[in-house]
Amino acid sequence: MEARETDHEAWVAQLHARISQLLEEGRPRKAQIILEALLPADQAEIFSDLEEAEQKAVLQGLPLEDVADILEKLEDEEVAAIAKWLPPEKLAAILDEMEPDEAADLLGDMDPDAAVRILQLMKSCDGIRPLLLHPDETAGGLMTSEYLALGRQMWVERALAAIRNWESAREYFHYFVVDEEGRLLGVVSLLQLLRAPAKAEVQDIMDRNIVSVPLDADQETCAQLMSHYDLTALPVVDENRHLAGVITIDDIVDVIEEEATEDIQKMAGSAPLDKPYLLTSAWYVARSRVGWLLILFVTSMLTANVLKHFEGTLSKMVSLSFFIPMLIGTGGNAGSQTTATIIRALGVGEVDKRDVLKVLWHEIQVGLVLGALVGAVGFLRAWTFDGNAAMGLTIAVAMFLIVFWANSVGSLLPLLATMLGVDPALISGPMMSTLVDATGLFIYLTVAQVILHL
């Protein structure tokens, strides 16, 4: 286990090489024994790196539960690929061993006709059917139907016996309590049950102060609630408060990572990829980026108009154009620093739209300090470049104004987007650079006209 602690990647690569070699030598049983000794997450990591023929050889002899564990850990697209070559009867048997929410995700990604055929071959499809109704990114799509609800009048010893005898690979620490109609009333932990008198009723020891979400709640809301309240299980209820399922923390950890990835991709002006990078075709990646790239390209054409407007000034002094990329690039950088900070503060809830004035005042101060510093360095640069102090002064004043302006725009844009109900991550980065580019050129050349009398 030491290897896993020090260099997980190298350890996995080594095991992968060993298993590949054993399969090549025609010793699949030996390869399976190595795999079976690993934790499911590692089994899946190694399995996913094998060639299709190797995967087939390994799957042949592995116990169904192990196969189910591996498929649960793989990316949806990898499972879909495997589902295509597995015989339907085998696939149905594997799905029977999988957790219902994972099985439902897999069936939801399949061709509908194939999914129906597989469902008919399955033994335990009752828990899965209702899960197929909800979109993947909602509470209904995230929850599992494999949970044990306790009746409110159950004695503690009966509840403990029910938990002990419950036939499920899923282990819970919290159990939800429902009334006679199945409506959610409270929650009780296994430890609370262990510590309570045997003949007490569950409703007398449960916590009634609980947080739940409706079936159509967005996955981001679920993640924020579980993080805010430090929950490990979140109950999902229908419109009549009937308990419909439970979301567990391991699924939410994946959601938190997914949402951060989406924010990062949107901030860089590309539509989020919903698959792992290397599994996504170049064509698909290009499609996810082309929209924003073209929108920004077309808006950036505005800069050509601004420059044409100053054609007379520019032709009088060609060296003015030397500083264009430096000035607008720095303006864009200052603006990006600001938007990234504000967008993330909005995302984790440190700031909300009521804080507009506080944030603006904050960034005005930051803009003054940074503008003054960058302006001073700009003066030195332009002066030494041309030996022209008036040029140095022009760059210094323009740089100061552009950075100050970029900070103000950069702080207002994301807050404005939030007020209009638009995702602020979409407005950041490139969008704001393009805006600052055009206005920055206007500032620069106007300052040049005034100071250099052009």
Added chain:
Amino acid sequence: MEARETDHEAWVAQLHARISQLLEEGRPRKAQIILEALLPADQAEIFSDLEEAEQKAVLQGLPLEDVADILEKLEDEEVAAIAKWLPPEKLAAILDEMEPDEAADLLGDMDPDAAVRILQLMKSCDGIRPLLLHPDETAGGLMTSEYLALGRQMWVERALAAIRNWESAREYFHYFVVDEEGRLLGVVSLLQLLRAPAKAEVQDIMDRNIVSVPLDADQETCAQLMSHYDLTALPVVDENRHLAGVITIDDIVDVIEEEATEDIQKMAGSAPLDKPYLLTSAWYVARSRVGWLLILFVTSMLTANVLKHFEGTLSKMVSLSFFIPMLIGTGGNAGSQTTATIIRALGVGEVDKRDVLKVLWHEIQVGLVLGALVGAVGFLRAWTFDGNAAMGLTIAVAMFLIVFWANSVGSLLPLLATMLGVDPALISGPMMSTLVDATGLFIYLTVAQVILHL
């Protein structure tokens, strides 16, 4: 509870207004009753929005455990502010009620003399002292010392009795098993204990295949392991494999959010803020950004040299300069899209440094497609702008080459950084724009010389 599901913020604001009003009317007891009915996360959210005088009035009458719960949920800086005006005896009594890892964080942030004085006033400081030795962002700083280790030869019924009688507000589902010297051997869940025969030994039912981290493991490593293996508790061991503490999933959820924030801020070229935005002074924010802003400003001065090199070409045709911002801006955008995708893929482990060639080939294809599209639009724009087809051709060819080049550089930079052991998030965004700016200008003006015979 419905309000919490639909609009959490409005509900909190309403409670906050009610509590403020009660305090103003001199009815702190009533305000406390409302607070006591809430979950700790909500108590803390409301408490943190109160004025200092209001906080004092509320704290006066709240039970010590409630105060401890609230302080655990507040930001470190807010707790530090409160610790300054609380009488030392009261603070010590509150710390006695807090979880040891949270208490150690608070003491670690205090002035060392004050912290020593408080420690002397505390009753239960034994668990805290060792935690003070480890940096906040390592496994040792994240772990709690409040856990129950089971001896390997313990009978199941004895283990269950020990768990039942353990006096701690902390509830665990997994318990770690140690040998006579306290060395970590395995893990057992409460449910496994419940299902096992009363006289079985713990070592016969425990899982031996466990994941652990050393005291100095980075918090990001801990987060990746807990996410990869779907763990809710991660044991921390010293160099002799003695169990030293346990990291729980709620702390890791915070770490995952923190690390994503850090990545986003670094990608926008600013040092990460370690406090919530509005609690950070403008001066501190400016300091976190000025380093990168100046470095990028100074490197961007290179663009002035490139342009000066082409001074002859530019003065022959001033309209060439009109397209400069558009060309390098679009190159920067294409590059940012690429780096953001690759950095995130590296961050969540979808890609590693051995995938260099695969990634490069992928981005070369994407660059060809996007370059061709943007080049075509650029041709139309430049042609209609000037009525000059040769100018249109120049822009089209330059745009195609720049986008293709930006995609290749954008995919190689983060991977190169990883190979050199540098954080790839630092290389992205602005850094890569600056590089693409200078090289893009060179490409553009060389193409112009060739096509326009300048």
